[in-house]
Amino acid sequence: MNNFSYLQATQPKEATGAVRDNQQAAFIAGGTTLLDLMKLNVETHDQLVDINMLAFKGIEQTADGLRIGALERMSDVGENPLVMQQYPVISQSLLLAASPQLRNMASIGGNLLQRTRCGYFRDTAFPCNKRQPGSGCPAQEGENRGLAILGGSKDCIATFPGDLAVALVALDAVLLLENAKGKQRRVPLVDFHLLPGSTPQRETVLEPGELIVSVTVPAAAHTRKSMYLKVRERSSYAYALASAAVGLDVQGGQIRSARVALGGVGTKPWRSREAEKVLTGAPATEATFRAAAAAALREAQPREHNRFKVELAQNTLVRALTELTA
Amino acid sequence: MTDNFPPDSADRPDGPVPSDGRRSFIKQATGFLGLALAPPLISQAERLTAISKKVEGVTEMRLKVNGTVRTISAEPRVTLLDALREKLDLTGSKKGCDHGQCGACTVLVDGRRINSCLTLAVMNQGKEITTVEGLAKGEELHPLQASFIEHDGFQCGYCTPGQLMSGVACLKEGHAKTDGDVREWMSGNLCRCGAYPNIVAAIRQVEKSGFKS
Amino acid sequence: METEPSFFETSPTPNVVGKPLNRVDGRDKVMGRAKYSAEYPIPGLTYGVLKTSDIAKGKIQSIDTSAAAKQPGVLAIYTHLNIPKLAVTPNDADGKKAIGAPMGFMPLTSDVIFYAGQPVAVVVADTFERATHAADLVRVTYTTEQPIAAYTDPKAKIFDPAKIQDGKTDGKTRRGDARAALASAPVQLTAVYTHAINHHNPMEPGATTAVWDAPDRLTVYESTQGVTRTQKALSTMLGLPQDQVRVITKYLGGGFGCKGSCWPHTVLTVLAAKGVGRPVKLSLTRKQQFTSMGHREDQTQTLTLGATKEGKLTTLIHEKTSTTSPWDNYAESNSKIINMLYDCPNFEASYQLARGNVMTSTYTRAPGEAPGSFALESLMDDLAYKLNIDPIQIRLLNHADKDPTNGNPWSSKSLKECYARGAELFGWSKRNPKAGATRNGRLLVGMGMATASYPVHNSQGMARVRLYADGHAVVQSGATDLGTGTYTVMTQVAADSLGLPPEKIRFELGDTKLPTAPNSGGSVAAGTVSSSVYMAAQDVWGRLTKLAIKDKKSPLFGAKSEEVAVENGRLQLKKNKAKGEGFMALMKRAGLDDIEGSGSGKYGAGYETGQAASPATSGNAEKPATHSMHSFGAHFCEVQVDPDLGTVRVTRWVSVHGAGRILNAKTARSQIIGGSIFGIGAALMEATHRDNQFARYVNADFADYHIPVNADIPDMTVEFIDERDPYINAMGVKGIGEISMVGVSAAVANAIFHATGKRVRDLPITPDKILATKAV
Numbered sequence A: 001m002n003n004f005s006y007l008q009a010t011q012p013k014e015a016t017g018a019v020r021d022n023q024q025a026a027f028i029a030g031g032t033t034l035l036d037l038m039k040l041n042v043e044t045h046d047q048l049v050d051i052n053m054l055a056f057k058g059i060e061q062t063a064d065g066l067r068i069g070a071l072e073r074m075s076d077v078g079e080n081p082l083v084m085q086q087y088p089v090i091s092q093s094l095l096l097a098a099s100p101q102l103r104n105m106a107s108i109g110g111n112l113l114q115r116t117r118c119g120y121f122r123d124t125a126f127p128c129n130k131r132q133p134g135s136g137c138p139a140q141e142g143e144n145r146g147l148a149i150l151g152g153s154k155d156c157i158a159t160f161p162g163d164l165a166v167a168l169v170a171l172d173a174v175l176l177l178e179n180a181k182g183k184q185r186r187v188p189l190v191d192f193h194l195l196p197g198s199t200p201q202r203e204t205v206l207e208p209g210e211l212i213v214s215v216t217v218p219a220a221a222h223t224r225k226s227m228y229l230k231v232r233e234r235s236s237y238a239y240a241l242a243s244a245a246v247g248l249d250v251q252g253g254q255i256r257s258a259r260v261a262l263g264g265v266g267t268k269p270w271r272s273r274e275a276e277k278v279l280t281g282a283p284a285t286e287a288t289f290r291a292a293a294a295a296a297l298r299e300a301q302p303r304e305h306n307r308f309k310v311e312l313a314q315n316t317l318v319r320a321l322t323e324l325t326a
Numbered sequence B: 001m002t003d004n005f006p007p008d009s010a011d012r013p014d015g016p017v018p019s020d021g022r023r024s025f026i027k028q029a030t031g032f033l034g035l036a037l038a039p040p041l042i043s044q045a046e047r048l049t050a051i052s053k054k055v056e057g058v059t060e061m062r063l064k065v066n067g068t069v070r071t072i073s074a075e076p077r078v079t080l081l082d083a084l085r086e087k088l089d090l091t092g093s094k095k096g097c098d099h100g101q102c103g104a105c106t107v108l109v110d111g112r113r114i115n116s117c118l119t120l121a122v123m124n125q126g127k128e129i130t131t132v133e134g135l136a137k138g139e140e141l142h143p144l145q146a147s148f149i150e151h152d153g154f155q156c157g158y159c160t161p162g163q164l165m166s167g168v169a170c171l172k173e174g175h176a177k178t179d180g181d182v183r184e185w186m187s188g189n190l191c192r193c194g195a196y197p198n199i200v201a202a203i204r205q206v207e208k209s210g211f212k213s
Numbered sequence C: 001m002e003t004e005p006s007f008f009e010t011s012p013t014p015n016v017v018g019k020p021l022n023r024v025d026g027r028d029k030v031m032g033r034a035k036y037s038a039e040y041p042i043p044g045l046t047y048g049v050l051k052t053s054d055i056a057k058g059k060i061q062s063i064d065t066s067a068a069a070k071q072p073g074v075l076a077i078y079t080h081l082n083i084p085k086l087a088v089t090p091n092d093a094d095g096k097k098a099i100g101a102p103m104g105f106m107p108l109t110s111d112v113i114f115y116a117g118q119p120v121a122v123v124v125a126d127t128f129e130r131a132t133h134a135a136d137l138v139r140v141t142y143t144t145e146q147p148i149a150a151y152t153d154p155k156a157k158i159f160d161p162a163k164i165q166d167g168k169t170d171g172k173t174r175r176g177d178a179r180a181a182l183a184s185a186p187v188q189l190t191a192v193y194t195h196a197i198n199h200h201n202p203m204e205p206g207a208t209t210a211v212w213d214a215p216d217r218l219t220v221y222e223s224t225q226g227v228t229r230t231q232k233a234l235s236t237m238l239g240l241p242q243d244q245v246r247v248i249t250k251y252l253g254g255g256f257g258c259k260g261s262c263w264p265h266t267v268l269t270v271l272a273a274k275g276v277g278r279p280v281k282l283s284l285t286r287k288q289q290f291t292s293m294g295h296r297e298d299q300t301q302t303l304t305l306g307a308t309k310e311g312k313l314t315t316l317i318h319e320k321t322s323t324t325s326p327w328d329n330y331a332e333s334n335s336k337i338i339n340m341l342y343d344c345p346n347f348e349a350s351y352q353l354a355r356g357n358v359m360t361s362t363y364t365r366a367p368g369e370a371p372g373s374f375a376l377e378s379l380m381d382d383l384a385y386k387l388n389i390d391p392i393q394i395r396l397l398n399h400a401d402k403d404p405t406n407g408n409p410w411s412s413k414s415l416k417e418c419y420a421r422g423a424e425l426f427g428w429s430k431r432n433p434k435a436g437a438t439r440n441g442r443l444l445v446g447m448g449m450a451t452a453s454y455p456v457h458n459s460q461g462m463a464r465v466r467l468y469a470d471g472h473a474v475v476q477s478g479a480t481d482l483g484t485g486t487y488t489v490m491t492q493v494a495a496d497s498l499g500l501p502p503e504k505i506r507f508e509l510g511d512t513k514l515p516t517a518p519n520s521g522g523s524v525a526a527g528t529v530s531s532s533v534y535m536a537a538q539d540v541w542g543r544l545t546k547l548a549i550k551d552k553k554s555p556l557f558g559a560k561s562e563e564v565a566v567e568n569g570r571l572q573l574k575k576n577k578a579k580g581e582g583f584m585a586l587m588k589r590a591g592l593d594d595i596e597g598s599g600s601g602k603y604g605a606g607y608e609t610g611q612a613a614s615p616a617t618s619g620n621a622e623k624p625a626t627h628s629m630h631s632f633g634a635h636f637c638e639v640q641v642d643p644d645l646g647t648v649r650v651t652r653w654v655s656v657h658g659a660g661r662i663l664n665a666k667t668a669r670s671q672i673i674g675g676s677i678f679g680i681g682a683a684l685m686e687a688t689h690r691d692n693q694f695a696r697y698v699n700a701d702f703a704d705y706h707i708p709v710n711a712d713i714p715d716m717t718v719e720f721i722d723e724r725d726p727y728i729n730a731m732g733v734k735g736i737g738e739i740s741m742v743g744v745s746a747a748v749a750n751a752i753f754h755a756t757g758k759r760v761r762d763l764p765i766t767p768d769k770i771l772a773t774k775a776v
C-alpha cells in the first residue's frame, strides 16, 4: 500500500472539498472495501479522508419512510427492531452478508460502493477494463463462474457483489447525496449504479467529492412482507451465487404489488420490473412465480462457466416468493 | 520506538487485586470484562481533542490497548493489526489473510468485535482496544479461555485469539443462545484445523454457566 | 523386537496415556503468548517482502529498482542479479536430491520465469509497510511466452513417467492380469473422477525469521513441520556444516503437508538477511501462500472395476492424469490405497503427467489416499447400488483379510468393528436403501459411508530425558506440533514412562538443538516420537537399575538387572515387588541431581525388523516386514440437499477408527474432526481456479477459495476401536492425522447420491454440479 496522508473531517464540506480537489483522495468509512483494494494496489490514494465523525447517523421512521444514515453500521441496521419488523428484507440482506466483525465495521454508504469480486479485477497482473480501461476483459473467455449473466457488455461482466443494495433497489430506495458546494440531491438507487457498457470503470453517478448522506426507503405493504434469500457456496461468510430480494402485497391470494431484485447475477443490483409485471395482479401461485422468474432471466447472457446461474437465479426467486407467501 | 506510558491502575486488567479474595471467578471476570466492553471511558470531547486532524508521515499515535495507553510512531497506512503486532509486540492477534477474510485478527474496539487488519491504527486512537492479551486477569483465565482449553477448542492455536475475541463478543451480543446461533455468529472466524464443534461447545458452556459479560 | 522393551509390558495400565488430558500448551495459546515464527521481537529486525512474477512463462527483460530504492527505510532490493549466491541449488537433479528440495528450481537463480507468482525480487526495509510498498514499486518487464496452464490444455504434452512423487512411486503398477480379468468379469463399472486444485491454506501463512549470528552461523525461526529437514536443506544450499544452522519452530499455525519441505521463500529470506547483515522476517501474504508452498494438483482419475454377480471384486484398473511443474514428476500416489483397500486379485495402475507452468504440487493431507479413496469409494458405492447390496455389506464382502498387495498379514486391523460401531452410532439400519427416496420437506436426505485407511510409514527418531532427583523431568525431541498435540501426548507418554504426574514433565520440541525427530508428516510423528520418549525413559531406568544393584544401601543391591522392573517410578524386583525403592531416594544417595537418558524410537517396518530407517525422514521406501501396517476406519455422513438451489449441507457425521493406541482421547478426537472437516471442504467447496490463458490463479484468497466455516459443520461423533498392535512401535501407536480425511469426500458424495439418486464425480460438489445432475 502506498503512503497517504490522513485527514479526519468533522464537517461534510471539509470532506467533500478535500476529495473534490484531489483526484487521488478518497473517503474512508469502515475501510473494509477501501483498504482491501488498496492493499491489492487495485486502488491507490494519496489522501484518505475519514468521514466517521460526520453526523450521517440515525435509523428512523420518517414521513418519507425509513431513513438510514450513511455512516450507520451494517450490524446496527441489520439488528434494528424497526428494520427487522417493517423492512425484513433489508435486515436479512445485511445479516446474511460478510461476517459479524465486518458488519460492525462496514457502513451503509460504503456497502453500496463496494466493488466487484471479479478475480481479474482484484489482481493487477491481469488485464481488466474496469481497473485499467482498454486493457481487455479476460473474464469473457476465462474463469467467469462467479460473474454476471445480466447487464454485461463485451467489455465487462463483473458482478455487483453486495446484498444490501439488492434489497434496497427492490424497495425503491432513494439516496441523499451532498457535494462539495454543500448542495444536496436525491438519486433513486436504481439509477445510482451504472451498467458497464464500454466504460466499466464508471460504476456510479457519484461526482468527485460527493458523499452519500443517507438512504430513504418508502414504507409500503410490500416492505413489511419481504424477504431476502441468498444462495452461496458455504453456509455463511460468502458472497451470493444468486440472491433474491422480494416484497409482496398479497390480498385474497392475488398479488397487488410486487418488488423483485436479484443479486449475484447482475452487473448492478438487478431490479426486475419484468418479474414484477408478471406478478402484479396475478394469483400467488407457483406457476406465477415460475413465469416471473423466467421473465426476470429472459435477457440473461451466460458465459461458459456461469450458465448454471440462469437456472439458479430463477429457482432462487421462485423459492423466495414461495416462502414469502407460505 | 514504543513508549510504555505508566498505566492508570484502575484501567489495568492486571491491576491490584481486591483484598476480598472470596469473590467468585465469574464475578471477577464480570468486573474486568465489563470494563473492556463498557462504553469508552474517555468522553467524546476528549477523543476529538486527542486526535490531530491531519496526519502525514511518521507521527506519534496513542493507542489505548487493554487499558493501557501506549504511544507508537507510525505512518497513517499502518493497520491496527500491524501496530499491535509489529509496534507493540502484542502478537496474540494474528494475521491470517490481511483482508478481512478470516477473522484471525479479531479484537474488540469499544466493546465491538472488528477485524483489525482492515482498519488503520490512526483511526483507532482514543478508543478502547481489547486484544486476547487483555482477556485474562493476570494468570486467571477468562471463563471462555478456560472453556476453550477444556473443550479443546483449537489445535494449532493460530485462529484461537480471533475465535476467543469473537466468542466473547458473541456471548455479549446474545448470539450464543443456541448451537445454531453460535455456528452462524462464529462463522467470521475460519479455523483450518477444524475445531468448530469444540468451539461451539466451549462457547455454549460459558453461555449456559450464566456468565454475563 | 523381543529385546526392546515395549510400553505394553512396562505400563500395562497407563495412568495418563490415553486420557483426555487438556493440551499442555493450551494456556499459552489462549492467552496469546504462544510465539509463532514471525513473532520473535529480535533487536534490529527488518522486514522482507517478495515481489512475484506477473507472468507465468517467459524471461525477465529488465528490472528497475530505482523508484523502490528511493523509498525511505528501504535497505536492499535483491534480484537474480545481486542476491548472494547459493553453494548448491536444486536446479539439477543431484542438487535437488542433496537438498531434499520439494521442487527442482530455485527462484532468483536466473532470469527465466516458469510460473505465475514466482519470486523475482526480495525487498528489505525497516517496516513492513515500506517493504511492501517498495516491492510494488519494483518495475519488471518480461518477454512473455504462452504458458501451459494444466494437463487439460490442448497444447499440453501428456507423458508416462517412470516414477512419480519424487521417485518414490512407480509410474506403473501391475498385479495379476487386470485386463484379462476385466474381460471375463460379469459386472463391469468404469467412471471418471476429477479433482480441483486444492490448497492447504494453514491459518498461519509461511513465515521465516532469519538471524545470522555470525558470518557462518544462522538461526532461523521457521514455520515448518520439520526443523531438521529445513536445517539440512539450508545448510546444504548455503554450504555450511549442518550444526551451524539452527532451526526453531516452537509453535506452528497448521501445516497439512505444505510446511513439510523447505520452500524458496525461506531460502530467499536467509539470503536477504545475509545480504543486509540484519535479521529479516518475511511472511507470505495469503495470496503468495497459493504459489509458494505447493498444492494438491488438478487431476483426473479413471477407475474401472470388474466383479462377480455377487459383488466380489475381481479386478481394478486405475489411471490418473495430472499437471506437474516444469521440473518435477510429482503426482500424489492415488493408486496405493486402491491397490490395498479391498481383496482383489488383479490390479493395474498407471500415471500420466503433463508439464504446466505451475509450481510443483506437494504432499497435501493424505496425499493420494484422499483423492484415490474418492474414486474407489464412489465406485464401490455404485457397485453396491447396481447389485442391490448394502454399501457396508459390499465392503465386508470384499474385506481384505490380508494385504492384497503382498499377502502379508496385517499388524492389526479393526475395520469390521469400525463398520459395525459406526453403523450403530449413525443408525445406518434406519436408512432407506433406495436412493432419492428420503425427504425432509423440500430437502432430499441422504446417508453415505466410506472406508478409510492410511499406511504406517517407516520412520525413526530420537529423544532425551533428563530426570531430576526432586521428581520432575525435562523431555526433549526435535519434533514439531502442528496443532496435532505433540506437546501434550509426549508429556503423557513421558509421565507414564517415568512414573510422574504430567505437571512434573516439561516437553520441549521444535529446535534442531534437540535430538533429531522426523518431519511431522505422513502421520509418523506420534508413533515415532512417543516411542523415542519411551525408549529414552527406559534408558534412564537402565542406568538407575545399574546404580541400584551396585548400591549397598539399596534394597536391590546385588540383584541382576533383568530381575528389576520399574513401575510408577519405583525400581523393584519383578518377583517381589515389595523389594525396591523410588528413584528419588536412589538418586539422592548417589548424589545425583539429575540423570539423563536417550532413546531412539522406530516406527513401522523398521521396528519390526529391528532395522534402521534413515533418521529424520518419513515415507522413505517402504520395506515391509512380515506384517503390513495400516490404520483403518469408516466415515458415515448424512446430507440434506436442496435440489432447486443445489446446496448441500452435512447434517450428521460419525467416524470410527482403529488406529492403534490412542495417546489422548481428547486431542485424537479433535484430529479426526479436523481431518473430516478438511475433507468436507474438499468435497463441497474447495477449488483454486487457474486461468487457462494466463496460468494464474483467479481466486487466491480466503474470500473466494472457500474452506468450511463454523456454520457448515454439524456436531460430530468420533470413536476409536481399542487396538493393541505390538508390531509397529514400542508404544503401539498408529498415526491419525491423515486417515481422518481419507474417504471423507466419498462419504459425502455417496450421501449425495443416496439423497438425489445422482452421482457427482467432480470435486468439489458445488451447487452448479447438483443442478447439472437434474438436466441429465
Ligand SMILES: Cc1cc2nc3c(=O)[nH]c(=O)nc-3n(C[C@H](O)[C@H](O)[C@H](O)COP(=O)(O)OP(=O)(O)OC[C@H]3O[C@@H](n4cnc5c(N)ncnc54)[C@H](O)[C@@H]3O)c2cc1C
Pocket (backbone or CB within 6 Å): A026, A027, A028, A029, A030, A031, A032, A033, A034, A035, A036, A051, A070, A071, A096, A097, A098, A099, A102, A105, A106, A107, A108, A109, A110, A111, A112, A113, A114, A161, A162, A163, A164, A210, A211, A212, A213, A237, A238, A239, A240, B099, B100, B101, C703
Ligand atoms: C471478506 C469480506 C466479505 C464480504 N462479504 C460481503 C457480503 O457477503 N455481502 C455484502 O453485501 N458485502 C460484503 N462485503 C463487503 C462489505 O460489506 C463492504 O466492504 C462494506 O460494506 C464497505 O463499507 P465500508 O464502510 O467499510 O466502506 P469503505 O471501505 O470505507 O468505503 C468503500 C468505498 O466507498 C466510499 N465511501 C464510503 N462511505 C461513503 C459515503 N458515505 N459517501 C461517499 N463515498 C463513500 C469510499 O471512498 C470507498 O471508495 C464483504 C467484505 C469483505 C472484506
Ligand code: SF4
Pocket (backbone or CB within 6 Å): A116, A118, A119, A120, A121, A127, A128, A129, A130, A131, A136, A137, A138, A139, A140, A147, A155, A156, A157, A158, A200
Ligand atoms: S469482468 Fe470486468 S472486472 Fe472482470 S476482468 Fe472483465 S473488465 Fe475486469
Ligand code: FES
Pocket (backbone or CB within 6 Å): B094, B095, B096, B097, B098, B099, B100, B101, B102, B103, B104, B105, B106, B115, B116, B117, B118
Ligand atoms: S487477518 Fe484480518 S481477517 Fe484475516
Ligand code: FES
Pocket (backbone or CB within 6 Å): B153, B154, B155, B156, B157, B158, B159, B160, B190, B191, B192, B193, B194, B195, C203, C253, C254, C483
Ligand atoms: S486451531 Fe488451527 S486454525 Fe484454528
